[in-house]
Amino acid sequence: MFYNQNMRVLGLALVALLAVASGFAVYSRINKRSNPNPKLLERYNRWKLLFGKLYSTPAEQDYRLQIFIQKAEEVDQDNIIYEKWSIENGHGPLDSPAFILQSHADLTKEEFKKKFLGLDVTKMRSFEIEEAPEFPEVPEQANLAQASYIAKIRNQGECGSCWAFSTVATLNKQYFDKYKVQVDLSEQDLVDCSYEDNGCDGGWPANTYYHVADNGIAFDSEYPYRGSVGTCKRTSNLKSGRTTIAGEITSKTLPYTQASAQNFARMGVIAGLAIHAGGKFSSFDFSNDKIYNPAVLGECTKNIDHAVNLGGADGTYTIIHNSWGANWGTKGRGKVQACTGGLLGTPAYITHTYSKLPTA
Numbered sequence: 001m002f003y004n005q006n007m008r009v010l011g012l013a014l015v016a017l018l019a020v021a022s023g024f025a026v027y028s029r030i031n032k033r034s035n036p037n038p039k040l041l042e043r044y045n046r047w048k049l050l051f052g053k054l055y056s057t058p059a060e061q062d063y064r065l066q067i068f069i070q071k072a073e074e075v076d077q078d079n080i081i082y083e084k085w086s087i088e089n090g091h092g093p094l095d096s097p098a099f100i101l102q103s104h105a106d107l108t109k110e111e112f113k114k115k116f117l118g119l120d121v122t123k124m125r126s127f128e129i130e131e132a133p134e135f136p137e138v139p140e141q142a143n144l145a146q147a148s149y150i151a152k153i154r155n156q157g158e159c160g161s162c163w164a165f166s167t168v169a170t171l172n173k174q175y176f177d178k179y180k181v182q183v184d185l186s187e188q189d190l191v192d193c194s195y196e197d198n199g200c201d202g203g204w205p206a207n208t209y210y211h212v213a214d215n216g217i218a219f220d221s222e223y224p225y226r227g228s229v230g231t232c233k234r235t236s237n238l239k240s241g242r243t244t245i246a247g248e249i250t251s252k253t254l255p256y257t258q259a260s261a262q263n264f265a266r267m268g269v270i271a272g273l274a275i276h277a278g279g280k281f282s283s284f285d286f287s288n289d290k291i292y293n294p295a296v297l298g299e300c301t302k303n304i305d306h307a308v309n310l311g312g313a314d315g316t317y318t319i320i321h322n323s324w325g326a327n328w329g330t331k332g333r334g335k336v337q338a339c340t341g342g343l344l345g346t347p348a349y350i351t352h353t354y355s356k357l358p359t360a
Contacts, residue, residue, distance in 0.1 A: 118160025153332030155325035157227035163203035216242030276345025277306035286329035300339035
């Protein structure tokens with residue numbers, strides 16, 4: 001008995017020793033990869049200070065450093081390619097780097113997709129795709145009629161709920177067009193309650209319209225955004241219940257064309273856009289009205305993965321309203337040069353558009 005107990009203790013000790021040795025080996029391998037040159041390490045420390053990055057363990061710190069090093073190398077290479085293109089096409093050298101290390105430079109592609117994107121193309125139904133409508137003639141100054149409406153920039157946080165933000169941005173404008181009152185409808189209502197979508201794990205805006213048409217949507221003041229999935233609040237738990245746009249919501253999915261974008265923008269329609277944002281786009285410096293050309297780094301053919309909104313368009317570029325907060329881009333907005341036959345990514349869609357087209 002005594003012998004067996006001793007053997008058991010010895011066995012447990014050996015297991016623990018092996019675990020420590022294994023952990024040390026892994027830590028040593030990480031550390032060998034974690035010895036960047038001093039300039040890169042200084043760059044990392046400045047970046048951490050800028051974005052207030054803190055990590056819970058040395059192992060986490062080392063892991064995030066390795067991701068940062070890889071991102072820094074990619075950003076530097078992308079800047080070389082983009083500047084070369086700019087010079088060769090007569091635009092001259094860049095005044096400042098086109099790509100910068102953003103707050104997500106310590107995330108893997110999978111982590112970034114889960115936290116900041118959320119367009120689930122698998123939920124798109126083939127019958128949704130329609131041809132572009134016949135547009136009435138709209139004068140260039142038609143947008144002036146929308147001057148009293150302010151499209152707010154919101155922040156989805158670390159939740160793949162871009163589909164909800166894109167839907168709500170469009171619905172807010174539709175509500176204004178009908179009732180002449182500016183409201184903030186609830187993204188959280190959709191994240192918690194839309195059975196057509198998957199909360200922070202993604203969704204498809206056109207599907208969400210069916211949900212809102214059938215169930216209405218709460219005001220943000222009564223159902224504020226949390227950035228995580230919770231239990232759906234029943235209508236009886238909401239003081240004002242759920243509002244709808246008088247049953248006029250029409251979900252349409254159209255192939256993206258620059259002409260359609262221009263027409264929707266001229267009519268004051270804040271349409272939803274499906275784009276590719278999980279690649280170079282996410283590191284582009286959109287400040288000071290810089291225009292991103294996705295063709296330079298081959299992003300016109302990438303799969304779409306993010307839902308945003310139309311903020312304006314001319315013959316060559318489109319202004320997008322993003323849901324990554326006002327600190328992103330130029331106060332939450334960015335200009336993207338049109339790809340041949342589309343916007344950014346493929347297939348490119350205007351994912352949802354209007355309740356009724358205004359007349360000229």
